[in-house]
Amino acid sequence: MQKFCFSCGMPVGGKTAGPAENYCVYCTDDQGTLKARNEIRDGIGQWMQQWQGVDRETALKRAERYMAAMPAWAEQ
Numbered sequence: 001m002q003k004f005c006f007s008c009g010m011p012v013g014g015k016t017a018g019p020a021e022n023y024c025v026y027c028t029d030d031q032g033t034l035k036a037r038n039e040i041r042d043g044i045g046q047w048m049q050q051w052q053g054v055d056r057e058t059a060l061k062r063a064e065r066y067m068a069a070m071p072a073w074a075e076q
């Protein structure tokens with residue numbers, strides 16, 4: 001069954017599988033600890049900026065909204 005990262009929603013498996021069971025390799029450090037919320041938001045923001053062609057401020061707002069639906073960040 002396909003697993004998705006609880007933090008960023010990326011499919012987890014093969015190259016994107018990291019030390020933590022529920023997160024992709026990009027969202028944790030070498031020990032499998034989830035990175036800081038700001039760091040994840042910046043990463044998703046960068047991805048949205050490139051993918052959607054919006055400015056950084058808009059991309060970060062969209063990243064915030066996107067993260068609100070993620071299990072790792074929904075409660076914060």
Ligand SMILES: [Zn+2]
Nearest residue numbers: 005008024027
């Ligand atoms: Zn992730």
